[in-house]
Amino acid sequence: MAGPGNLKTKSVGQVRPVIGSRAIQWLALLGLCAAYLQGGINKATDFGSAIAEMNHFGLSPAAPFAVAVIILELGASAMILTGIWRWAGALALGGFTLVATFLANRYWEIAPPERFMMANSFYEHLGLVGGFLLVAWYDLNEARAK
Template sequence: MSVTINTGPRWRIILEKPLWHWLALLLLCSAYLQGGIDKAFDFNGALAEMQHFGLAPAAPLAIATIIGELGASALILTGVYRWFGALYLACFTLFATFIANRFWELSGPERFMTANSFFEHLGLTGGFLLVAWLDLKSREATPVAVQR
């Protein structure tokens, strides 16, 4: 007589740990954390970046970018209004992609590299939209206490 014990796929048990979920969110936010920190510590570089892309007024936009990148990442990583942080970074990324990665105006190797960056950023936008959608969906599934 043989007995088989089915404990389910081991990879699923490992990947369902909250640490992996948080790590995936950290990886998704990593470019925005790095960008926000770099801009905060090199504000002149942040101003130069705004001016390079023709964005004015440079200083308020650089400050808003720093606050947005770091603040939205913090919302995502802490789970506090995660959906809002994810939607913010999705919109920010989409907007920035059309400003910084205008591959259709370029030619040669530069066009190829910029087009790759453009579509990678569209992928990031999709990732953030999924995070927002999943967060809102999980909130719908969680019953809210009735207030009297």
């Protein structure tokens, strides 16, 4: 008779080859980086809007900030996706996201009903920060194990 422990072991054994594959890992990393790739590409192809965004958030001089954000979003995403200093790319995007979240999503300063959506965005971005911290943690521990 199969006990609960055997069922758990069997389930993990069936799922691990798929979910534990490098392809799924890369797709998960791509999903985590998707907004930064899209943002970096959009800013690079519409630099005027990138400058307007920097001005909107009071970042001056706007052009150097826009260039730095483009390089950070695309460069750190590339680091994560290629595995070259993945932990550093993850920490860079995590730190950037944390700062940007407190800059752009100050829901406590906004009256309802707009507060609701901004609060959701704030906490969703904190989730992204957590995801990037997990990527860095995993990458550093995987390197230590080798």
